[in-house]
Structures are given as structure tokens and as C-alpha cells.
Amino acid sequence: MSKATHNFFISSISDNNFEQCLKCSICTVYCPVSAVEPLFPGPKQAGPDGERYRLKNPRFTDDSLKLCLNCKRCEVACPHDVRIGDIIQRARLQNSKHKPGIRARLLASTDLVGKIATRLTPAFNTILSLKTTKEYKHRMLGIDRHFAFPTYARVTFEKWFEKNAAKKQSGFSQQVAYFHGCHVNYNDTAPGIAFVNVMNKLGFGVTLINDEKCCGNPFMANGMPQKALKLAFHNLNQLRLTSQQVPIVLTTSSTCTFTIRDEYNFVLGLDNHDVRDKISLATRFIYKKIEDGELILPPVKPDFKLRIAYHSACHMEKLGWSFYSSSLLRMIPGVQLIMLDSLCCGMAGTYGFKTENYRRSLKIGEPLFQAIREAEADVVVTDCEMCKQQIEAATGARVLHPIEVLAMALDD
Ligand code: SF4
Ligand code: SF4
Known part of the structure; x- marks a missing residue:
């Protein structure tokens, strides 16, 4: 064994x-x-x-x-x-007695699918958007035909970092490590790029975790605990190695953060106590530094104005960390913040992709979608990439990560 x-x-x-x-x-x-x-x-x-x-x-x-x-x-x-x-x-x-099928394996294998898809983009995205592909996924795989599948980036975040940012990071006297997560690497690189830009403006160089892999959450959600354990062991080892050199590990994905901090221990039964408290969301880290007087928010563009509706993702509620993201947003001059009632969007990772869950997923999210429509904000902001996916598809609103807002606001 x-x-x-x-x-x-x-x-x-x-x-x-x-x-x-x-x-x-x-x-x-x-x-x-x-x-x-x-x-x-x-x-x-x-x-x-x-x-x-x-x-x-x-x-x-x-x-x-x-x-x-x-x-x-x-x-x-x-x-x-x-x-x-x-x-x-x-x-x-x-x-569970059920053996994971093709759908479960496809939805859980974010690293494998991401590596292939980003090499084939933009053709891969075009194929995903075709009506025949959607129909095939619905009938053969059980991925709902109405579901807007996340698109893939042309260049992964890791490649962008290597080409555009890696060299200058050693020039900063303070360093932080970054666990970017699969979605930033393969799908939406913008929060990762914003993170590097913001940290550099705040005077911190960024180091990537050596050989970071998926946090394992999609394998847990799709009934494959052994695969999740393998990834958890790997990531904990890599985080231990990185934190010997760079003790602060920051993240932008609330779900990856919650998985590494809580699910590794309470669901997978791993001892992660030495790593747990070293990991923090970037917004929490920045907010605390400013509150403790160790950091001053750099100047913001004089004409920056944004009406934001902040959505607190379920795992942010569980972490108890929505306060940090929303308070950091409030610190930005020109931001008008509306705190939406804390409601589930219904997506829950890959749950809302599935034909048997799709309608229920939208029904769960409807009170939140209604609140978003009524808020009439310029943008919705949330720390969860899958909430973003669901809210954009259901309401047509533009959804950003708090770090993207900070990057937009800071003066060049
Ligand atoms: S869906 Fe219901 S039972 Fe399941 S974690 Fe959420 S609140 Fe708890
Ligand atoms: S909320 Fe009440 S019923 Fe539910 S688990 Fe806690 S103690 Fe039990």
C-alpha cells in the first residue's frame, strides 16, 4: 500500500x-x-x-x-x-462504490488538461465553443450544454513570469513566494500578473513555488482521494522547501488556500500544521501590513473611480477572510464598495458543470445574481475564480479579483 x-x-x-x-x-x-x-x-x-x-x-x-x-x-x-x-x-x-468515470477524470485533471489546452489555444477555445462540441460534452460526458466552459490562456502564467518578470525579482530586498493555482496558470492569468505587479510596487520580489501542482481540490470533489493525497504530499513538500528560503507564501485563489490550510488536514488527514500558518491570501497580507504601519499604500491614479459590488465566496466565509479583501478595497481612494449579502453562487468548483447539477446550481445562485443586478456596480469583485465564472455567465457582469482592482488603481 x-x-x-x-x-x-x-x-x-x-x-x-x-x-x-x-x-x-x-x-x-x-x-x-x-x-x-x-x-x-x-x-x-x-x-x-x-x-x-x-x-x-x-x-x-x-x-x-x-x-x-x-x-x-x-x-x-x-x-x-x-x-x-x-x-x-x-x-x-x-x-463511495462508484469508480470515477471519464468526466470526473477530465474535470479533475486540471494540470494535464491545462498543459494540453494552452498549447492548442486559440484553436482549443474555438472547438470548446462550438455547438457540436457542447452537444457532444452534454450527451457523452455529462457536462451541461449550457455551461460556458472556462477558456484557456495562450501563454501560461508560469511562462509569462519567466519571460517578463523572473529576472528583476532578485532586485527587491524583501521576498514573498506565490502559489498561483491552476486557474491562474492555465485559464485566467490576469490575477497572477496583477499580483506580481502589485507586490513589486509594494517593494516585494516574487518567487514561484518550485514545481507547483494542482492543490488537489478537484480530485477530492470528483471522488479521487488517492490522487488528491499524492498532490497534497507533493505540494506540502514543495511549500516546505520554498518556505526555508522565503517564509511568506501568498495566494490569490481562496479555494486553493482553503484546501491547503484546512482540507489537507480535516479531509485528507495530513499533518500540515508547519505549513498552514505560513500561507495567506495576498489581500490579507497587504491589509495587515498597512494596518500595522509597516507598509504605505502607494499613490493611486488621481481620476480612479470604481463602484464595486464585493461577493464573499463560500470558502472566504469559512476562512473568515472576506474582511481583509473588502477592507483593502475600501482603502483605495475612488472605490465605492457595496458589500453583497453573503450568498453561495452555486458553482462549487466543478459541481455546476455537470448536467445533473446545472439547473440546481443556477437556482442556488439566483438570490446572489439578483442582488448583483440590483447593485448596478461597475464591477463585481470576488476572491474565487469559479464564482467569477458563474457570476459572469449568469449576470453578464464583469468580475475581477481584488488584486486586479489594486493593480488598476495604483499609479505607474
Ligand atoms: S451544501 Fe449544505 S451540507 Fe454541504 S457544505 Fe454546504 S451548507 Fe454544508
Ligand atoms: S448547527 Fe446544530 S444541528 Fe447542525 S451540526 Fe451544528 S449543532 Fe448539529
Whole structure:
């Protein structure tokens, strides 16, 4: 048995504190799936209640667990700190009898698909957008024909960095490391480029993590814990090596951050305590530096004006870090910030891609889409790349990352 296999299966499911549940049902009120899907038993029943049965016999694991988005809003609401989402996620991964099919493998293999797609772009994007391709994906793969598949970049972020930024980074006296994530590398490089520009303007050089790989979240979401473990082991080792030279590791993706900090431990059962606290979202790092008087925000373009509607992604809620991104945006002269009510967009990684989930995913997101339409903002801002995908497709709004806004605002 491999080291990865061993680690996942020796951790008991009951490590996830189900016995702390006092059956108040508050979690059910905050569950976005329970609000629209009568077939979902809800967090209390699917989580701590069901766990009592599953511990007696794993046969009590039923398919309705797949309806959970792993948004963790139930955990944020629970007054007794029950790790409800983790309980459900582990039960799905540990007890599922289904072998992952082609769709699951394709959606989870972000590095492999990204490497191929970016070499074939723009032809790859054109093929993806064809009606016949959408129809084929719908019928043969189960990826909904209405879903706007993310496009791929012509040049990966890593290649852009090597060509345009790598050489000058050693000229800065302070350094930070950057875990960019797959989406920045293969799909939307703009937040990564903005991150490098902003950090340089703030006086920090940027080092990339050596041989960074996907954080593993898509493999967990698509029922492949062993693959996720392999990636988690790899990334933890690379992060340990990097942090010996550059102790501060920054990120721009809320989901990668949350996965490395929390899911590696609570879902995959890995000891990540030495790495966890070294990783922070860039917005949190910058905000704290400014608040502590260690950094002054450089001058902003005198005519910069932007009305922003800020959307707090589910994993930002779980991290408790929306405050940092929204407060940093508020510090930018010329920004008018509208805090949207904290609501799930319904996308949840690759959940909303799937034919069986697509309609439900939009139904979950509808209250948020309505709030965005009513806000009449110039842009929506969020820290999650998949929320961006969903909001843009559902509302037509332009969606940016907070670091992109900061990069736009800072004077040259
Ligand atoms: S909110 Fe927490 S304590 Fe209340 S029912 Fe849900 S899991 Fe149990
Ligand atoms: S993780 Fe989200 S979708 Fe799943 S049970 Fe909790 S609140 Fe509901």
C-alpha cells in the first residue's frame, strides 16, 4: 500500500467531531442546497446524524451526499463547531462504490488538461465553443450544454513570469513566494500578473513555488482521494522547501488556500500544521501590513473611480477572510464598495458543470445574481475564480479579483 493510501484510510471518520452536534438544526437554515433541493436530507442529517449510522455500517452512505456543494456554510453557522462539511466529504470519499468515470477524470485533471489546452489555444477555445462540441460534452460526458466552459490562456502564467518578470525579482530586498493555482496558470492569468505587479510596487520580489501542482481540490470533489493525497504530499513538500528560503507564501485563489490550510488536514488527514500558518491570501497580507504601519499604500491614479459590488465566496466565509479583501478595497481612494449579502453562487468548483447539477446550481445562485443586478456596480469583485465564472455567465457582469482592482488603481 502506498504512503498516500495508508494515510487516508487509517484516519477514523469519527475524527470529525460529529458527537458535538446538539441537533439545533441551524446548519440546515444556512445550507444553500437544502433551500432548493427537497432530495437533499440537509447538513444535520447528511452530516452528524448520518455518521452515526455510517460508523455502524458504511452501507448507510447514500448517493444524496453528492448533492452537497462542500461550501462549508453549515460549518460557519454551527454554534458547536461540528465539521459538518468535512464529515460529508470524508464519507463520500471513503465509502463511495462508484469508480470515477471519464468526466470526473477530465474535470479533475486540471494540470494535464491545462498543459494540453494552452498549447492548442486559440484553436482549443474555438472547438470548446462550438455547438457540436457542447452537444457532444452534454450527451457523452455529462457536462451541461449550457455551461460556458472556462477558456484557456495562450501563454501560461508560469511562462509569462519567466519571460517578463523572473529576472528583476532578485532586485527587491524583501521576498514573498506565490502559489498561483491552476486557474491562474492555465485559464485566467490576469490575477497572477496583477499580483506580481502589485507586490513589486509594494517593494516585494516574487518567487514561484518550485514545481507547483494542482492543490488537489478537484480530485477530492470528483471522488479521487488517492490522487488528491499524492498532490497534497507533493505540494506540502514543495511549500516546505520554498518556505526555508522565503517564509511568506501568498495566494490569490481562496479555494486553493482553503484546501491547503484546512482540507489537507480535516479531509485528507495530513499533518500540515508547519505549513498552514505560513500561507495567506495576498489581500490579507497587504491589509495587515498597512494596518500595522509597516507598509504605505502607494499613490493611486488621481481620476480612479470604481463602484464595486464585493461577493464573499463560500470558502472566504469559512476562512473568515472576506474582511481583509473588502477592507483593502475600501482603502483605495475612488472605490465605492457595496458589500453583497453573503450568498453561495452555486458553482462549487466543478459541481455546476455537470448536467445533473446545472439547473440546481443556477437556482442556488439566483438570490446572489439578483442582488448583483440590483447593485448596478461597475464591477463585481470576488476572491474565487469559479464564482467569477458563474457570476459572469449568469449576470453578464464583469468580475475581477481584488488584486486586479489594486493593480488598476495604483499609479505607474
Ligand atoms: S448547527 Fe451544528 S449543532 Fe446544530 S444541528 Fe447542525 S451540526 Fe448539529
Ligand atoms: S457544505 Fe454546504 S451544501 Fe454541504 S451540507 Fe454544508 S451548507 Fe449544505
